[in-house]
Amino acid sequence: MxxxxxxxxxxxxxxxxxxxxxxxxxxxxxxxxxxxxxxxRAPWRRRMAWSLAAVVVVAATVAGLLFSGSTTTPAVAAPLPLVVRADSTPVGLAELAERARAAAADGAPALRKGTHVQSWSMGMSDDKPPITLPEERIVRWKADASRTELVVATDPRHPGRPVLTDEGGAPRTVEDGHVLSDLTYPPSWSDAPPEARPPADVAGLRAYLQETAYSHTALSTPELLDAVQELLNHWTLGAAESAALAQLLADADGLRPVGQVTDRLGRSGQASVSMGSDTRRMLIMDSATGAVLGLETTFTKSEPRYGVKAGDVMEYSTWMR
Structure with missing residues (x-):
C-alpha cells in the first residue's frame, strides 16, 4: 500500500x-x-485483488489458450523484447537529430493535440502469474477544446484473437477490438505541461519536459524518457517539435545507439538503450525523420515474487500519427 x-x-x-x-x-x-x-499505469506497482471466481476464469482461459494446439501462440503471452538486427550499423543520436532537422525544413507534418498509441503493460500480483494487457487509445481534440477518447482491447501481434483485459478489476478475455471506453470530455484549457502546447526549440522543450516531470532540477535520462512518454501520450508531434526532441535526446547521457529494430507495428527504426539498476529502456526512433516511434521497458533482473523473469517486457508503447 x-x-x-x-x-x-x-x-x-x-x-x-x-x-x-x-x-x-x-x-x-x-x-x-x-x-x-x-x-x-505503473504496472509493476499494481496489486490485483483477484476473487476466487476470477482466478478460476483466468486459469481456465489461459489453459484453453495454451493447450488448444501446439502451433497456436497464446493470446495472453507477453511480448518478446525487441531484437536488434545483428547485421545493422547503429546510427548515432546526433545523426538522427540532423536528419530530423532536415525533415522539418518544409514544416510538415504539423503539431496536433491528441494521440494514437498502442501499449502493452504487465499486470502483476503477489500470488498469480503476471499477465500482459494490450490496449489501443485514440484521443482527438476538437476546436472548442473538448475531446474524445476511445480505448479498445487489441493486439496487432494476433489479429482477430481474444485479448486479455482487467476491465472492471477482474482479468478476462474479450474479443479483439472490444471497446473498453468511449468517452467525450467537455472543453478543457490548461497552460501547464503536458496539456500546454510544447515548444519547438531545444531549450524550451527541455524546460517543458522538466515541468512535465514536476522537477526543479535537470532530468536524468530515465526521468527524461518518462517525460517524453507523457508528452507523446498527449501530443502528436510535428516535424519541428520532433527535431527539437531528437536533439534533446542526443544531448542526454546514457543513451547508447545499438542498431536497427522492427517495432511491433512492423516499422523499421533505430534503437538506443538506457540501462537502469533493474530495467532496460529501449527508445526507437524513425531512421529517416528522427521521430520517436516507441519506448520499451524490460526487466534485467528476475522478480520471483511476482513471477517475472529477466528479459520480460514490463511495458511498451508505440505512437502513430
Whole structure:
C-alpha cells in the first residue's frame, strides 16, 4: 500500500498550510497530479485483488489458450523484447537529430493535440502469474477544446484473437477490438505541461519536459524518457517539435545507439538503450525523420515474487500519427 499512499499524498490538492476542506478550484499542479494519478499505469506497482471466481476464469482461459494446439501462440503471452538486427550499423543520436532537422525544413507534418498509441503493460500480483494487457487509445481534440477518447482491447501481434483485459478489476478475455471506453470530455484549457502546447526549440522543450516531470532540477535520462512518454501520450508531434526532441535526446547521457529494430507495428527504426539498476529502456526512433516511434521497458533482473523473469517486457508503447 505504500506506493498507492505516496501517490495519493502527492496528488492531494490541499496545501499543507492552506484552509482545510476548501471549495475553490484546483490549481494547475493539483489538476496535473490528479490526472497523473488517474492515468498512472505503473504496472509493476499494481496489486490485483483477484476473487476466487476470477482466478478460476483466468486459469481456465489461459489453459484453453495454451493447450488448444501446439502451433497456436497464446493470446495472453507477453511480448518478446525487441531484437536488434545483428547485421545493422547503429546510427548515432546526433545523426538522427540532423536528419530530423532536415525533415522539418518544409514544416510538415504539423503539431496536433491528441494521440494514437498502442501499449502493452504487465499486470502483476503477489500470488498469480503476471499477465500482459494490450490496449489501443485514440484521443482527438476538437476546436472548442473538448475531446474524445476511445480505448479498445487489441493486439496487432494476433489479429482477430481474444485479448486479455482487467476491465472492471477482474482479468478476462474479450474479443479483439472490444471497446473498453468511449468517452467525450467537455472543453478543457490548461497552460501547464503536458496539456500546454510544447515548444519547438531545444531549450524550451527541455524546460517543458522538466515541468512535465514536476522537477526543479535537470532530468536524468530515465526521468527524461518518462517525460517524453507523457508528452507523446498527449501530443502528436510535428516535424519541428520532433527535431527539437531528437536533439534533446542526443544531448542526454546514457543513451547508447545499438542498431536497427522492427517495432511491433512492423516499422523499421533505430534503437538506443538506457540501462537502469533493474530495467532496460529501449527508445526507437524513425531512421529517416528522427521521430520517436516507441519506448520499451524490460526487466534485467528476475522478480520471483511476482513471477517475472529477466528479459520480460514490463511495458511498451508505440505512437502513430
Amino acid at each position: 505504500a506506493d498507492e499512499l505516496d501517490l495519493l499524498r502527492a496528488a492531494n490538492p490541499a496545501l499543507p498550510d492552506g484552509p482545510h476542506y476548501g471549495d475553490g478550484p484546483l490549481d494547475h499542479h493539483a489538476e496535473r497530479q490528479l490526472d497523473r494519478l488517474l492515468r498512472n
